Amino acid sequence: MAKGKTIRTRRKALETESIRLVINGQTYDLNIGSRFGEVEPFHTLSQTLRDTLGLTGTKLSCDQGACGACTVIMDGHAVLSCKLLTVECDGKTITTIEGLRDRDTGELDPLQKAFIDYTAFQCGFCTPGMIMTARALLDERPSPSEDEVKEALSGNFCRCISHYQVIKAIMSVAQKER
Amino acid sequence: MDEMDDKRVNYRYIGKPMARRDAMDIVTGAVQYTDDLKFQNLLYGKVLRSPYAHALIRSIDKSKALALTGVKAVLTWQDIPDFRGGTPRNVRVLDKKVRYMGDAVALVAATTEEIADEALDLIEVEYEVLPAVFDIDSALKPGAPAVYEEYPDNILPGGTIIYGENCLKGVVRGDVNRGFSEADVIAEGTFGYENIPNALPPESVGAVALWEEPNRVTVWGTTQAPYLDKVTLFHVFNRQVEIRTIAPQCGGGFGTKIMCWLVQSYAILLSRATRQPVKVMFTKEEHMANFTLRVGSRINAKVGMKKDGTLTAIQGTWYVDTGYYSFTTQAQVAIGSGELMIMAQCPNWDLKNHVVVTNRNASGATRGFGGQELKCSFIPLLCLAMEKANLDPFEVLKKNYVKPGGGYYWRDGNWYNFRGVDFSKAMNEGAEKFGWKEKWKGWLRPTLVEGARRRGIGVGVHGNADIGEDAAEAYVQLGYNSTATIFLCVTEHGTGQKSNYLKMVAEVLQIHPERISMTPADSLVTPFEFGPVGSRGTYAIGSAVIRAAEDARKKLLEFAAPKLGVMADELDTADGVVFVKSDPRKGIKWRAMGNDRTILGYGRFEPDFTMCNFMMSFVEVEVDTETGKVTLLKVVNATDVGQIIDPHGLEGQLNGCIGSAGIDSAIFEETVLDRRTGHIMNANLIDYKWRTSAELPALEHVVLETPFPSHRFHAVGVGEIATSPGPSAILMAASNAVGTWLYEYPVTPQRILKALGKTGNEPGGAR
Numbered sequence: 001m002a003k004g005k006t007i008r009t010r011r012k013a014l015e016t017e018s019i020r021l022v023i024n025g026q027t028y029d030l031n032i033g034s035r036f037g038e039v040e041p042f043h044t045l046s047q048t049l050r051d052t053l054g055l056t057g058t059k060l061s062c063d064q065g066a067c068g069a070c071t072v073i074m075d076g077h078a079v080l081s082c083k084l085l086t087v088e089c090d091g092k093t094i095t096t097i098e099g100l101r102d103r104d105t106g107e108l109d110p111l112q113k114a115f116i117d118y119t120a121f122q123c124g125f126c127t128p129g130m131i132m133t134a135r136a137l138l139d140e141r142p143s144p145s146e147d148e149v150k151e152a153l154s155g156n157f158c159r160c161i162s163h164y165q166v167i168k169a170i171m172s173v174a175q176k177e178r
Numbered sequence: 179m180d181e182m183d184d185k186r187v188n189y190r191y192i193g194k195p196m197a198r199r200d201a202m203d204i205v206t207g208a209v210q211y212t213d214d215l216k217f218q219n220l221l222y223g224k225v226l227r228s229p230y231a232h233a234l235i236r237s238i239d240k241s242k243a244l245a246l247t248g249v250k251a252v253l254t255w256q257d258i259p260d261f262r263g264g265t266p267r268n269v270r271v272l273d274k275k276v277r278y279m280g281d282a283v284a285l286v287a288a289t290t291e292e293i294a295d296e297a298l299d300l301i302e303v304e305y306e307v308l309p310a311v312f313d314i315d316s317a318l319k320p321g322a323p324a325v326y327e328e329y330p331d332n333i334l335p336g337g338t339i340i341y342g343e344n345c346l347k348g349v350v351r352g353d354v355n356r357g358f359s360e361a362d363v364i365a366e367g368t369f370g371y372e373n374i375p376n377a378l379p380p381e382s383v384g385a386v387a388l389w390e391e392p393n394r395v396t397v398w399g400t401t402q403a404p405y406l407d408k409v410t411l412f413h414v415f416n417r418q419v420e421i422r423t424i425a426p427q428c429g430g431g432f433g434t435k436i437m438c439w440l441v442q443s444y445a446i447l448l449s450r451a452t453r454q455p456v457k458v459m460f461t462k463e464e465h466m467a468n469f470t471l472r473v474g475s476r477i478n479a480k481v482g483m484k485k486d487g488t489l490t491a492i493q494g495t496w497y498v499d500t501g502y503y504s505f506t507t508q509a510q511v512a513i514g515s516g517e518l519m520i521m522a523q524c525p526n527w528d529l530k531n532h533v534v535v536t537n538r539n540a541s542g543a544t545r546g547f548g549g550q551e552l553k554c555s556f557i558p559l560l561c562l563a564m565e566k567a568n569l570d571p572f573e574v575l576k577k578n579y580v581k582p583g584g585g586y587y588w589r590d591g592n593w594y595n596f597r598g599v600d601f602s603k604a605m606n607e608g609a610e611k612f613g614w615k616e617k618w619k620g621w622l623r624p625t626l627v628e629g630a631r632r633r634g635i636g637v638g639v640h641g642n643a644d645i646g647e648d649a650a651e652a653y654v655q656l657g658y659n660s661t662a663t664i665f666l667c668v669t670e671h672g673t674g675q676k677s678n679y680l681k682m683v684a685e686v687l688q689i690h691p692e693r694i695s696m697t698p699a700d701s702l703v704t705p706f707e708f709g710p711v712g713s714r715g716t717y718a719i720g721s722a723v724i725r726a727a728e729d730a731r732k733k734l735l736e737f738a739a740p741k742l743g744v745m746a747d748e749l750d751t752a753d754g755v756v757f758v759k760s761d762p763r764k765g766i767k768w769r770a771m772g773n774d775r776t777i778l779g780y781g782r783f784e785p786d787f788t789m790c791n792f793m794m795s796f797v798e799v800e801v802d803t804e805t806g807k808v809t810l811l812k813v814v815n816a817t818d819v820g821q822i823i824d825p826h827g828l829e830g831q832l833n834g835c836i837g838s839a840g841i842d843s844a845i846f847e848e849t850v851l852d853r854r855t856g857h858i859m860n861a862n863l864i865d866y867k868w869r870t871s872a873e874l875p876a877l878e879h880v881v882l883e884t885p886f887p888s889h890r891f892h893a894v895g896v897g898e899i900a901t902s903p904g905p906s907a908i909l910m911a912a913s914n915a916v917g918t919w920l921y922e923y924p925v926t927p928q929r930i931l932k933a934l935g936k937t938g939n940e941p942g943g944a945r
Contacts (some may be wrong), residue, residue: 056214057207059429061380062462062863069380097207112205116197119826122834123672124204125380125429131205154872157863159379159430160672161837163871165830 019090021048024099028053032087039086046070046081049096057097057128061157068156071129072096078136080155097128100135110176111135114169122160130156134170143174191681191691192891193822198677199696200427200670209427212384212400213459220386221250223448223458224294226284226301227468228276231537231856232310232323235274235303238284242300248293251451252301253285258447263414263439265338268328269503271414271443276305277325277502278537279856280468282440287448287456310537312853313372314476314497317536325502325535334500334533338508344591346512349492349519349527351587357491357526361482365562370476371554371905372499373848373923375839376466376866377544379672381429383438383469384459387445391453394420395446401438402431403709405667408701410439411446419446425669425699432545432838433898435671436711437470437505467861471849472839473507473541474499475551479529483563487574489524496531496552501540506547507533512589513644513712514548518556519586520641520790523578537856545838546640547712550902553640554844557906558921561913565621571910572614572796575639576605580790588643588787598789598894599884601641601818605794608816608880612796622917630804633811634915638903639794644712645894646786650722651705654683654730654779658771660754662687662694662730664723667707668715669699673897674827675715679723681823682891686727688752705780713791713895716823721783721889730779734768737777741766789886791896793817795835795903799845801915803934806927808845808912810836810875815900817879820886821893831897832879840901842869844908844923 019039021028030052031038039048046063049055049072058081061069065083072081073095100109111131114120121127130153137144137152144152149170153163203209240252255272262270272282284301288294311317311325317332324330337345358364385399401407404425411421428435441458448456460469479494496515500507511531518529544550564574580586581602585595609615617625617635626633653665662683670676676696684691697703710719735746738756742749742764750759757765771777798812815832822828835841846867850859860866885892905923912925918933931937 050214054216055207056210059211059380060213061382064462064862064864066863066867067380097205101206108202108205115205116201119195119198119201119674119824119830121201121204122674122830123379123381123428123430123670124200124209125211127204128207150871150874154870157380157868157870159377159432159837159868160830161833161835161869162830163874164833164877165826167871 019087021089022093023053024095025103041085041087043086044082045084045086045089048086049081055096055098059125059128061125068133069126069129071132071156073132073136076136076139078133097132100131109135110173111170114173118165118169118172120165120169121162126156126158130166138174146171149174189685191684195826196677196681196691196824198674199680211381211427211429212386212398215386215398215426217386217455219454221287221289221448221452221454221456222291222294223285223287223445223456224298225282225444226286226298228279228281228283230276230305230307231279232308233276233305234308235276235283236306237304239302240284243286243297246293246297246300248289249286249297250289250454251287251448252297253447253451254283259416261414261416261443263410264503264505265508266335267413268326271440271447278539280539281502282444285444285448287452310856312536312538312851312856314474314499314534317534325537329535332535334504334508334535336508336511336533338512341509341512341589345508346515346587346589346591348531349515349529349587352526354491354493354526354528358482360484361490362485363563363566364480364482365559365566366480367559367562368476368478369555369558369921371551371923372474372476373843374471374474374541374851375843375847376471376849377432377434377839378465378469379430379432382460382462382465383435383441384457385438385442385445386455386457387442387449388455389446389449389453393418395449396422396424397442397446398424398426399438399442400428400435401425402428402435402669402671403711404669404699405701405707406436406709407438407442411442414439414443423701428669428671431671433543433547433711434470436543436709462863463861466866467539467858470542470544471501471539472544473510473551475555477555477559479556479559481559481563483567485567487567487569487577489522489578491526492522492524493528496529498531498533499536499541500533501536501538503535503540504533504542506543507541509589510548513642514552516586516588517549517640517642518552520580520643521553521575521578521639523580523584538851539858545898546902549640549642550905553902554905554923557638558909561910570618572609572637575637575794576602579639579641579792586643594643594787596788596790598886599818601792604792604816604818604880604882607882608794608796608814611878611880612814614796622914624915624917631800631802632915633798633800634911634913635796635798636907636910636914637794637796638907640899640902641790641792642713642899643787643790644714645717645789645791647712647714647718648708648785650707650719650783652722652726652781653705654723654726656730656734656768656777658769658773658775660689660693660768662689664694664696665704666696666723667699667701667704668710668719671710673710673715673831674824675710675719678716678823678827679720682720682724683727686724687731689754713898715897716893716895717888718783720893722781724889725781726779728779729781730777733777733779738766738770741770789888789894791894791899793896793899793903795907797841797904797907797911799908799911799915801912801930803916806930808925808930810841810845812876813841815879817896818882818884819894819896820888821883821891822881823891823893828881829879832900833877835900835904836869838901841904841908844905844925846924846926848924
């Protein structure tokens with residue numbers, strides 16, 4: 001996003017004193033302010049998701065854009081929610097790990113199923129970020145090569161080394177969606 | 179049941195892949211870690227940290243901070259009783275002296291995190307700065323400033339009381355002089371693993387405490403050993419406070435999260451002061467700069483060997499840098515020393531050690547727990563002896579690893595005769611899978627040279643007799659609807675063990691794992707359990723769980739016997755039915771218990787040090803001699819686990835050899851400490867990187883299943899040790915690739931280029 005546009009967006013948000021986010025299909029109108037339930041201009045999207053809206057499935061680890069734990073999908077792209085100010089996200093459509101299952105049937109996303117089948121996690125803390133990154137990749141490129149999957153996930157740290165099982169799980173879905 | 183009987187049966191659940199019990203919650207984001215829990219009236223706690231590595235606090239003025247709206251408490255050393263922890267128990271939770279850059283000076287509780295942060299800035303502290311020591315050399319110099327007045331030479335007393343009066347403090351055995359006189363080759367020198375890498379997980383550390391009148395407190399925390407915390411905190415608070423610990427899902431531990439007593443103490447003190455729940459969560463920077471690093475390790479030693487690779491003598495001193503205090507370091511020294519005996523069966527020993535305190539962040543419990551650190555220092559020395567004798571390191575490591583008939587001293591100071599299996603078969607199969615014999619060209623010889631790129635191979639080994647360490651207790655309760663509940667103080671921290679216990683109980687009771695539930699890890703609800711540390715989860719904790727299930731089963735059969743008119747030993751149970759073995763049509767359902775009855779079984783495991791596990795790692799690296807970059811190409815791990823409990827879970831644990839300060843602690847991971855100021859320069863995940871999916875080596879595992887005389891499923895754990903053989907193997911492989919000895923971890927491009935004579939610059943980073 002161009003810097004000028006960011007500032008304009010933020011200023012507009014501050015002027016109107018409220019922002020609108022569509023998260024997991026639900027519309028949230030949030031006031032800008034310092035009272036409980038409001039969004040402060042300095043709040044990051046991860047803070048708003050976790051602390052204001054109670055969507056704690058999005059994890060916070062490094063809080064500086066290095067580890068990918070806080071990844072969510074915004075307007076179709078995987079983004080780091082710790083590196084975005086909430087006021088900059090006015091009008092955006094966001095999907096978090098909580099919103100990945102089918103909204104009507106409750107059925108899991110094929111990636112979520114594959115992560116279960118391959119035990120593609122150990123402690124599970126990085127897993128929501130991994131799944132969201134993989135979902136954005138497959139939406140954009142339904143049949144990636146293994147190297148493309150590895151490259152796409154290279155911004156998602158995992159200390160347990162779940163990567164091998166994660167890649168197997170993602171490739172199993174990529175092949176089905178092919 | 180005859181010991182080998184179960185091996186012949188076809189298990190219904192053991193060894194079969196099963197979705198982890200928490201899998202659905204993990205992939206949907208529903209699982210709750212400590213920071214995800216919600217509390218009414220929660221306050222946020224923050225820590226004011228010292229800007230100096232060593233200083234006396236002259237005065238603290240907290241009036242401005244207290245005046246800030248939203249601030250509920252500000253605590254300094256003057257506000258709290260003399261609460262202490264550590265080993266020895268000499269570390270005050272808040273003290274008038276600070277001992278490292280980042281030591282706690284004051285604690286604040288406020289209604290929001292932002293207000294708490296602002297209050298920290300308003301606390302005025304006057305320090306008297308003292309000279310500091312940042313490494314083993316400066317700490318041991320005569321006249322060096324003392325980190326603790328009690329220990330003027332900066333050496334902590336050896337031993338830890340939890341391992342008993344005779345805690346292993348070193349290894350003395352046989353006659354080293356005779357051993358060296360019998361040696362064909364002798365190697366001697368100083369070798370270290372002093373880059374103090376961390377093994378920290380993505381989830382930081384923290385706790386929520388709720389104090390209740392008059393002296394009770396409940397602590398929810400990021401711990402991997404909640405019952406151990408209960409015991410530790412009981413002593414910290416002078417045995418006057420009733421402690422209840424609850425562990426939600428744990429976002430990774432790697433051994434470090436048994437060290438949470440300080441952050442828990444901060445939350446407890448702030449809740450005690452405010453009578454509200456208080457959460458203290460460390461930021462990632464605090465996690466990396468103020469929590470727990472791997473211990474620094476250095477040996478000055480001498481090893482004697484015969485031409486055929488038989489070890490004749492090991493003599494020397496092991497220096498262990500524990501940073502500003504010890505919680506587990508003496509325990510790590512005991513375990514590490516015993517582990518060296520497991521890999522180096524040698525008749526003559528004189529291995530002393532010193533635990534040294536320095537003015538930097540503390541080192542402590544970490545995957546590898548002393549043994550990885552000692553081995554990373556010892557194997558480079560052994561390499562020199564092997565080179566002199568022109569011996570293949572694979573053969574020497576295989577020859578000297580403990581075998582049935584061998585033995586070792588363990589942590590309590592006693593000698594144990596090894597009654598496990600011969601691991602040679604696993605070693606041979608690992609070597610074959612890796613292609614060791616084809617690739618090994620001799621010492622300091624690359625396996626392949628292609629232009630500027632050179633490949634080299636290395637091998638390392640590790641094993642730990644902690645598989646049967648520490649007591650464990652569990653209850654298993656049977657319900658009339660063919661259900662069971664496991665009461666166990668274990669939180670899931672990534673190994674999948676909680677799901678494995680479901681399988682074990684399912685196998686004993688012959689009911690589907692879905693019919694079995696487990697209590698939260700809550701010390702008020704469950705019996706004692708030490709915590710899934712080391713590799714004790716499968717044998718030690720598993721045995722307690724199995725025995726509890728067997729005890730419950732026995733009581734169930736006794737209950738059913740009179741109803742069926744037979745003796746209990748004539749009965750068996752499966753799928754919720756108790757039936758007569760000789761006439762399976764004759765039986766009653768568990769329902770006969772009635773819905774007003776439960777049956778409770780109890781299981782306890784007593785420590786057993788007579789067996790160890792084993793892991794050998796083969797590695798191949800490629801060194802770019804123009805840039806100095808070392809690329810990890812291939813890793814093969816070989817082990818024998820007795821019986822696989824869950825193949826996916828085991829694969830995950832073995833894949834972990836790279837992360838949490840395993841192999842990568844030899845390639846690029848290091849904590850960069852500014853040795854002039856004590857400032858850690860890379861306490862964040864931008865400057866302290868982890869390997870990513872774009873740079874994964876080929877990774878294979880050879881897993882044998884030779885039945886162990888452990889519990890009825892003949893399994894032993896191996897999770898912890900996956901990281902430990904790798905780092906020294908990397909040093910060996912990189913040395914072979916470049917054709918000259920590399921002694922320092924990690925093998926950074928600067929060090930490679932320096933070894934190749936391509937740069938005169940001093941290598942960067944830690945020593």
